[in-house]
Amino acid sequence: MSSAAMMKNATSDVTMGLLLMFLSVLVSPVIDIFSKLAITTIPSAEITAARFAVQALCMLPIVLWRKNLADLSWRQSLFHAIRGAIITISMISFVTTLKYMAVADAIAIFFVEPIILTILSSIFLGETIGWRRYAACGVGFFGAILIIQPSFQEVGYVALLPVVSAVCIAISAMMNRALAQREDPWAMQFHMGLWGLLFCVTLLFIGHGSGSDVFDPVTPDMTGLVWLLGVGLTAAIAGILGVYAYRSAPASTLAPLQYFEIVSATIFAWLVFGDFPDAMKWLGILIIIASGLYIIWRERRFASKPVSDTSEATRAP
Template identity: 30%
Template structure:
């Protein structure tokens, strides 16, 4: 019994390591998407992102000689959630500073924690609630909600967050039905098909803001880099949810603010003010609190 508990805690730590790695890398792809959004539509950028993901994984399947395993109907639902989340996230990045967009997105761990209880029937521990609340307080300090400053654009990362929470919940349910590489391949293919339909319809209706613009040859390296980074991130997230419960991973997503703030400053000259720094410290503290708690559990 003691051995079983220890193994469970060790697997949880593995999930946390995968999740932390993913959220620290993710803002690099967000920065690229924000840069590209000045030249291309958000639907187009998202379409390219999922297309490249599917291509990368099918190439890996041949080169590494692993088999793409069976399809499951729930993969369609997962793809709808993640493609919707990515489109709204990129849409928000077009108008908002990188750190502010991600800070608004940080309603997602709270939504995820609540959904993990309602849908997955996971037991919510006191330390999870404390970590999520502390992280949310830090996020509110960072964003200082101001409708007059951001207007309707503020809704986009919030909608993205809700879809992403639904994606992670469903991902947890389907993660045992296939390996992570096969799952992300199917997500790439299905999302590409769904977004292709939207692009074609928008082109037929002459809706330029959701159509397809000619790609500059000099931008292809950025587009390829976007696809590679997001593929790596999604593989890490899939691994994280294979090993750990959704409620255990929720607060670690707040750590994304670290690299987001640094990249926003270096690339887009968005310099964080004192309140942003204070909020980031609170956010980081919430993640460190949960890491400490999980380590103590692994030793008992």
């Protein structure tokens, strides 16, 4: 194959990757829309369990076809168990937030995750982070405060749960780097879902009869079942689109598109719930987006591996 043909194929792959990532971030907020609809009558741990169950079922045929389901050591299983526990905490925290906060506000706060990942990667992975990126992290946190502060006055400490979710996803992203080079991403998704489901079921068993709106399971009605199915299916679709997007284009190229999710979440939340951020929250959203994009730009400029790459196995909420 000539160099011109190879370049054309590479360009085509990147274009396809960008399209798939755009579709993924367009679908992702729908997960949260269904979750917010379900949280009115169903506890957040049960919603998270349904999401894990449907995702795992959707992934199972693909993992079986690729014949790598059983290719695991005990050490890898422990790794997946830890990842599953961290992701479970993240998802339950975020879904619980949706009962009290607007979808767009919660997602905007969650998007401090790349900023948190930048800092954690510097501390635990020894990645060199210059003062400019640290400054961008500080600016990004300031933007988050602009959103959290009025939300905190309205709903209290619940406004901090998206930050908890973001920290968990950042930790999971660092763990993914240790696995991504030697394990199939489909298997990573599948095993994470299984462990997450196990943890959720355990929490629901312990919480049964407690009256908790987080851990006490209920029998959903038909409408609730539709919302739960919507959560799981849209999560599976977004995950699959993300997998193929990252296989087609470099993560550093796709990363900026992730911030479109805030825009699409705002649009969907406005259409379904009538929620729309006020001027102060929009300012915070824009600051978070600007700081995140600056961090990505600095990483690409110095040709380092993007610390904001959460890979196809880490989105979450």
